[in-house]
Amino acid sequence: MVCSLGIEGSANKIGIGIIRDGEVLANVRRTYITPPGEGFLPKETAKHHREAILGLVRESLKEAQLEPKDLDVICYTKGPGMAPPLLVGAIVARTLSLLWEKPLLGVNHCIGHIEMGRFITKAQNPIVLYVSGGNTQVIAFSNQRYRIFGETIDIAVGNCLDRFARIIKLSNDPSPGYNIEQLAKLGTKYIKLPYVVKGMDVSFSGILSHIEELAEPNKRKNKRKKATDEITDEGEVSYSKEDLCYSLQETIFAMLVEITERAMAHCESQEVLIVGGVGCNERLQEMMRIMCLERGGKLFATDERYCIDNGLMIAHAGAEMFKSGITMPLEDAFVTQRYRTDEVLVKWRQD
Amino acid sequence: MSLDILKQGAEGRLYLGEFKGESCLIKERFVKKYRHPELDTQITRQRMKAEAKAAGRCLAAGIRAPRILHSDLNQHKLYMEYFGQAKTAKQFIQETVASKGDLSESILMELCSRIGSTIGQMHSNNIIHGDLTTSNILINPKDTDYEVVFIDFGLSHYNQASEDKGVDLYVLERALLSTHSEQPYLFDAILKAYSKDSGKDQEAVMIKFEEVRARGRKRTMIG
Numbered sequence: 350m351v352c353s354l355g356i357e358g359s360a361n362k363i364g365i366g367i368i369r370d371g372e373v374l375a376n377v378r379r380t381y382i383t384p385p386g387e388g389f390l391p392k393e394t395a396k397h398h399r400e401a402i403l404g405l406v407r408e409s410l411k412e413a414q415l416e417p418k419d420l421d422v423i424c425y426t427k428g429p430g431m432a433p434p435l436l437v438g439a440i441v442a443r444t445l446s447l448l449w450e451k452p453l454l455g456v457n458h459c460i461g462h463i464e465m466g467r468f469i470t471k472a473q474n475p476i477v478l479y480v481s482g483g484n485t486q487v488i489a490f491s492n493q494r495y496r497i498f499g500e501t502i503d504i505a506v507g508n509c510l511d512r513f514a515r516i517i518k519l520s521n522d523p524s525p526g527y528n529i530e531q532l533a534k535l536g537t538k539y540i541k542l543p544y545v546v547k548g549m550d551v552s553f554s555g556i557l558s559h560i561e562e563l564a565e566p567n568k569r570k571n572k573r574k575k576a577t578d579e580i581t582d583e584g585e586v587s588y589s590k591e592d593l594c595y596s597l598q599e600t601i602f603a604m605l606v607e608i609t610e611r612a613m614a615h616c617e618s619q620e621v622l623i624v625g626g627v628g629c630n631e632r633l634q635e636m637m638r639i640m641c642l643e644r645g646g647k648l649f650a651t652d653e654r655y656c657i658d659n660g661l662m663i664a665h666a667g668a669e670m671f672k673s674g675i676t677m678p679l680e681d682a683f684v685t686q687r688y689r690t691d692e693v694l695v696k697w698r699q700d
Numbered sequence: 701m702s703l704d705i706l707k708q709g710a711e712g713r714l715y716l717g718e719f720k721g722e723s724c725l726i727k728e729r730f731v732k733k734y735r736h737p738e739l740d741t742q743i744t745r746q747r748m749k750a751e752a753k754a755a756g757r758c759l760a761a762g763i764r765a766p767r768i769l770h771s772d773l774n775q776h777k778l779y780m781e782y783f784g785q786a787k788t789a790k791q792f793i794q795e796t797v798a799s800k801g802d803l804s805e806s807i808l809m810e811l812c813s814r815i816g817s818t819i820g821q822m823h824s825n826n827i828i829h830g831d832l833t834t835s836n837i838l839i840n841p842k843d844t845d846y847e848v849v850f851i852d853f854g855l856s857h858y859n860q861a862s863e864d865k866g867v868d869l870y871v872l873e874r875a876l877l878s879t880h881s882e883q884p885y886l887f888d889a890i891l892k893a894y895s896k897d898s899g900k901d902q903e904a905v906m907i908k909f910e911e912v913r914a915r916g917r918k919r920t921m922i923g
Contacts, residue, residue, distance in 0.1 A: 611710040
């Protein structure tokens with residue numbers, strides 16, 4: 350029986366989760382929300398996490414009805430992510446480990462997402478689409494590692510959505526992506542946007558620049574582009590925020606579904622698992638489900654409790670590592686901003 | 701006309717059929733319901749045209765690619781030459797490694813050198829494949845030897861920019877790393893042969909390739 354506590358704080362969410370032998374005992378989380386039009390910066394995010402983390406640890410133990418002595422291992426996110434917020438989690442994890450005399454494990458954030466998704470959905474060996482504010486990867490398990498078959502060659506899909514939300518001044522509460530999704534439901538007109546797929550890789554930065562120009566034509570720096578007839582005399586544009594959100598989602602999600610389908614064909618797989626913050630978007634899930642149906646495949650997806658960064662995924666992945674005999678000396682308990690998914694040797698999977 | 705479905709690829713369904721008495725492969729890009737209809741029509745047309753065009757350009761340049769017999773834009777069907785005996789490079793590599801033991805490395809090095817020089821020829825003719833993976837390269841037996849055939853030109857385009865050629869190589873490198881992680885020498889061998897045959901832009905392409913790679917490395921940053 351392994352009882353594991355996980356601390357996640359790689360971006361603007363700080364979360365603690367406790368899991369005991371596949372039984373979820375606690376999963377608490379706070380999100381650092383910035384005003385509309387602003388993103389979260391490392392220093393302020395770390396400050397938010399520092400103020401919240403100890404309360405969350407107490408809250409999670411209370412919710413799980415456990416004493417520190419009941420735990421077997423303390424896990425934290427080692428990377429990838431922003432260093433200052435990551436450090437908050439690592440320092441608390443190291444302190445708790447010494448204080449309570451429990452072993453310590455650093456977990457790769459991406460692996461946490463994948464293992465959590467597999468655990469919740471019971472998917473066996475799926476193609477994983479990992480989409481979040483910092484990552485866009487199509488992953489398949491082969492030869493003891495999670496191999497990256499396709500990914501973004503510039504910014505992440507969540508980053509593209511977040512930045513667009515900032516441009517049109519959408520609220521960051523509960524998340525920019527959620528607010529885009531709600532506005533998109535009201536959109537009706539499809540505006541043509543660039544569609545960039547290169548093999549199993551995608552690119553979003555060009556789409557962002559393009560839609561930025563559509564949303565704020567007055568800020569346009571590139572005068573060579575001739576004004577389209579949809580711009581009225583005052584230079585105002587008739588594109589509504591709803592239509593822009595709708596078209597942006599339709600375009601970038603179609604790209605994601607397409608590269609996932611390519612990976613399915615290439616690896617001859619019939620299962621897809623979507624993880625990461627953007628993964629709780631219902632339109633993305635719907636599109637992916639249709640694609641799977643067309644190929645006789647099956648889609649696995651989770652809701653916001655497990656999709657969005659959470660402590661539980663670190664606790665679960667850490668528990669799997671712990672069970673397979675992986676240990677980590679205190680000297681190695683640092684954080685790293687660069688930590689690729691395929692760097693981790695997956696000892697806990699036998700297939 | 702009988703239609704036996706052969707397999708469902710990433711982009712469409714493949715059937716065996718015939719065109720004017722010749723047996724051929726029919727690739728149908730069926731309507732993808734997950735996509736917005738406007739976007740779907742645009743993508744499908746664009747890719748069918750690209751595929752037919754690039755295959756033709758390859759043949760004209762003496763690069764082995766399937767002959768396109770007929771393209772039916774309204775039914776989204778492309779009729780092309782069928783390589784019944786061929787297997788994909790992915791299968792070939794995996795089978796060679798499994799059956800040939802110590803000999804496999806030299807067999808694969810030879811294969812990579814042929815793949816590399818063909819890609820070099822394509823690029824020197826400004827044909828960008830756009831989706832270079834070992835699933836899109838066929839090994840077609842010919843007498844006692846084999847020939848390398850490139851397929852799936854749906855994402856291809858015609859461009860002389862070294863940026864696009866660099867990205868093309870980067871896509872291939874990534875596909876090899878993930879699919880054939882146990883044979884890390886494959887890409888180096890391809891690149892070596894590529895350098896010899898990629899024409900006058902070779903240096904510029906290599907510089908761009910390194911640049912694209914560096915962009916990729918940045919991706920290790922944020923979680």
